[in-house]
Amino acid sequence: MGRHTKVVYREIQRPRSILWWVFNLLPATFMWYWFIQQTIFGVPMGNKPAPDIVAIIFWVIFGIVFPVFMLWLLKLIIEVRKDGIYLRFVPFHFKYKQFLFEDINDFKSITYSPLERFGGWGVRINSKDETAYIMNGKEGIELRLRYNTVVIGTQKPAELKNALNLAQRIN
Known part of the structure; x- marks a missing residue:
């Protein structure tokens, strides 16, 4: 029954806290930095740098998908x-x-x-x-x-x- 009943009230909430944005964008910023340094400028990160493909995969997941997922889809x-x-x-x-x-x-x-x-x-x-x-x-x-x-x-x-x-x- 419920799915098709008339909506009396509707509220949509999105994250508003500045801390929420900071904690979600901080890892994304690091992933962008890692990606640019290693794959574009050729400067490996750390003592045992990961291959470029790993940097690209992590960049896509944690630099693009995760921030979009958490900051723009979350409600x-x-x-x-x-x-x-x-x-x-x-x-x-x-x-x-x-x-x-x-x-x-x-x-x-x-x-x-x-x-x-x-x-x-x-x-x-x-x-x-x-x-x-x-x-x-x-x-x-x-x-x-x-x-x-x-x-x-x-x-x-x-x-x-x-x-x-x-x-x-x-x-």
Whole structure:
């Protein structure tokens, strides 16, 4: 049912932290440097330099594909539909993860520390068996399901909660 139901609310989040950009572009910068030094200028890197083909392969993977993959494709899509809330952490989820209202006991807006509660950002599971889907910030919606708790990070917690309330009434 879920895939074709009307979307009541949609939020798309992309990485915004400067540290995220630095930690992803630093290896790419090194790969570009290695590639240019060794394959273009002919200056081998290190005491036991890798063959040029290895430098080219690493450059393509970590200098081009990985940064594009992580910086331009990465996003968290949150959708509220009349039957529940749907998440997709692109490019890691190929289809939407759904949390139907029939499985949700309660939900509320929260302010939390992603580092303290979950050990960071992304898709996380902590020691209390709580799952988190966090892209940025410290605000979110906590869903209390039948058997576990899910925290969804959002930039617009009031709008998301209102959309959940509205969709739950429609359902």
